[in-house]
Amino acid sequence: SITPATLSSLSNAARKGMLIKSGMHLENLESATAVAFDKTGTLTVGHPEVTDMILSDNQDEKEVLARIVAIEKGSTHPLAEAMIRYAKQTIDTRLIDAVEEMSEITGKGVEATIAGDTWAIGNEKLFEESHQEPWYQSQANNLKEEAKTLVYLTRANEVVAIIALKDEIRQDTIDAIKRFKALGLHPVMLTGDNEKTAEAIAKEVNIDEYVASCMPEDKVTALKKLKEKYKTVIMVGDGINDAPALATANIGVAMGAGTDVALETADIVLIKNKLEKMLDLISLSKRMNRIVK
Numbered sequence: 001s002i003t004p005a006t007l008s009s010l011s012n013a014a015r016k017g018m019l020i021k022s023g024m025h026l027e028n029l030e031s032a033t034a035v036a037f038d039k040t041g042t043l044t045v046g047h048p049e050v051t052d053m054i055l056s057d058n059q060d061e062k063e064v065l066a067r068i069v070a071i072e073k074g075s076t077h078p079l080a081e082a083m084i085r086y087a088k089q090t091i092d093t094r095l096i097d098a099v100e101e102m103s104e105i106t107g108k109g110v111e112a113t114i115a116g117d118t119w120a121i122g123n124e125k126l127f128e129e130s131h132q133e134p135w136y137q138s139q140a141n142n143l144k145e146e147a148k149t150l151v152y153l154t155r156a157n158e159v160v161a162i163i164a165l166k167d168e169i170r171q172d173t174i175d176a177i178k179r180f181k182a183l184g185l186h187p188v189m190l191t192g193d194n195e196k197t198a199e200a201i202a203k204e205v206n207i208d209e210y211v212a213s214c215m216p217e218d219k220v221t222a223l224k225k226l227k228e229k230y231k232t233v234i235m236v237g238d239g240i241n242d243a244p245a246l247a248t249a250n251i252g253v254a255m256g257a258g259t260d261v262a263l264e265t266a267d268i269v270l271i272k273n274k275l276e277k278m279l280d281l282i283s284l285s286k287r288m289n290r291i292v293k
């Protein structure tokens, strides 16, 4: 049964842009001692832009761009959209046909067969390099240290180009993390991005614990571990891949701009994508529990 105090708290929260699907979630918030965040789209804006493209020897920039566009036209991933926007600055992308058989590989990238060759665009999990010290190693490390996400274009497992993308940190992220900590909540970042980039972003936002190179199921495993250690755990995410983790957390929170799956799975939705609102909710939870009990 729902008490008048709970009801008024829920409608109060809704007016301020926080949709809470049940009074129970609001009640539980007070006892949370850890909060897990997805990186892309949650701590960051989720709108990456290409900053660098580095070609291996003998590669032609326009040809490489055309190849990327042909493969990524079939993807709606934010990284794919960013690469196509970038290509438009140099080539007429309308003239490029999407490859017919392209497949997306969850957590890794996309693959296509073109004229008998396997081409792929994605992260390091997507290919196995044969060289001991690949040509791009030092440049790749520098870009990762700048908190950039790296994407590789490969042909038959050989890296043809590396593309670096930067996604801005949300304007309220750093302050929100500080406030979570002050309330005694331990922050953890979960991301599909590589170790070095994850480390650089975690440092920027002052999060000490992070799990990188996460596949969706790895986010679930991480949450189960956090629940053992911290009992009541909040998870904040936005993507399709975050849905299983949102369901595993004691309290799943979706950013309002998130995918439908995330919005449906979540217990709480932050309509205006403001992490800071979670802090208001925790205060509200405390006030409400005092009235209800």
Ligand code: ADP
Pocket (backbone or CB within 6 Å): 039, 040, 072, 075, 076, 077, 079, 080, 106, 107, 108, 109, 110, 121, 122, 123, 149, 150, 151, 191, 192, 193, 239, 241
């Ligand atoms: P996240 O939102 O945490 O990055 P995703 O599962 O959406 O998680 O993606 C994981 C990784 O897979 C990306 O960081 C990227 O390296 C790679 N990836 C996925 N889709 C694409 C794509 N269309 N083009 C290039 N890389 C991709």
Ligand code: MG
Pocket (backbone or CB within 6 Å): 038, 039, 040, 041, 042, 237, 238, 239, 242
């Ligand atoms: Mg995300």
